[in-house]
Amino acid sequence: MTTAGPDQPTDPAALRDFAAAVCARLGVPAADAALVGHSLVQADLWGHQSHGVMRLPWYARRLQSGAMRALTEARTVVDAGAVSVIDGQDGIGQVLAAQATRRAIDGAKAHGIAAVAVRHSNHFGCAMYYSLMGPAQDCIVIITTNASAAMAPWGGRDKRVGNNPWSIAAPAGVHAPMVLDIANTAVARGKVYLARQRGQPIPPGWALDAAGAPTTDPAAALAGLIAPMAGHKGYAIAVLMDMLSGVLSGSAFGDAVRGPYQAAERSGCGHLVIALNIAAFMPPAEFGQRMQALIAGLKSAPLAAGATEVLYPGELEARQAEQAARGGLLLPAQTLADLRALAAELGLQPGP
Secondary structure, eight states: OOOOSOOEEEOHHHHHHHHHHHHHHTTOOHHHHHHHHHHHHHHHHHTOGGGSGGGHHHHHHHHHHTSSOSSOOOEEEEEOSSEEEEEOTTOOHHHHHHHHHHHHHHHHHHHSEEEEEEEEEOOOSOTHHHHTTTGGGTEEEEEEEOOSEEEOOTTOOSOOEEOOOEEEEEEETTEEEEEEEEOSBSSOHHHHHHHHHHTOOOOTTSEEOTTSOEEOOHHHHHHSEEOBTTTHHHHHHHHHHHIIIIITTTSOOGGGOOOTTOTTSOOOEEEEEEEEEGGGTSOHHHHHHHHHHHHHHHHTSOOOTTOOOOOOTTHHHHHHHHHHHHHOEEEOHHHHHHHHHHHHHHTOOSOO
């Protein structure tokens, strides 16, 4: 039963410690447990609660079943300088994605550009957590992943295609990095789960029920289909992201990928990380000035009716993170109830 009611304040630092403690209790090494906790809470701080600590109980169930291994032991399959392939061997998605991103950045520093593919991984949370590792090192990072089937192929009527999200991040001079993180469905499926947590309907256009009829009921949506963004365009982009993440990496693809809420099934998801060293193209300072000019051009546009300002991609998340770090997080009552139940089960009382 959903615990309805207003969102409740939570301390981000305590939440990070709690998430890490849950992972550690389930056998995850301390550094990896801290990474998982940090990535989940950071998603909440950015305002992406669909990818935040709401997912922690799902990860716990997968660790308990053995579908996701607590000890991440990646194996290098290909090491060809600017190109690498890593077999994650069912390790933790956050750990593997971070390792792959660091490896891609190191490769880009050496070669100007580098690509790292990851096979046999798990759900890694918020994609921008990894793409944003690039700007601090004067790199642009692109990351793709596939996911469990959520939508029908265009013209079809059953689940064959994941939302297969991707993210690009770049430094932006004096501004916070420019970053895009999107799924190719009309909405990330986690936002439907979040609506269910809050006991709220979803907007029209997000999903279809199992009979193929439009629905605003999140439970019916989760049992049915999530709509693609922009119609056939979202479907096509999702398929191409599956090609990069699953087919090219040597991992699972299409409806063979399993999601984080499927507690006992191996995920098989794959990722691709591409890093570009800005210094190989131009001096990073010049790039920063050009990015500032790009942003200034966007912000100087006349405002549409009802608008108060123009935001560049990533600006809203940077603001929300700053505000939440000062004032604390507000989380759904049901999410906190789920975390407290998990704490009690694992002997970690009190929960957050």
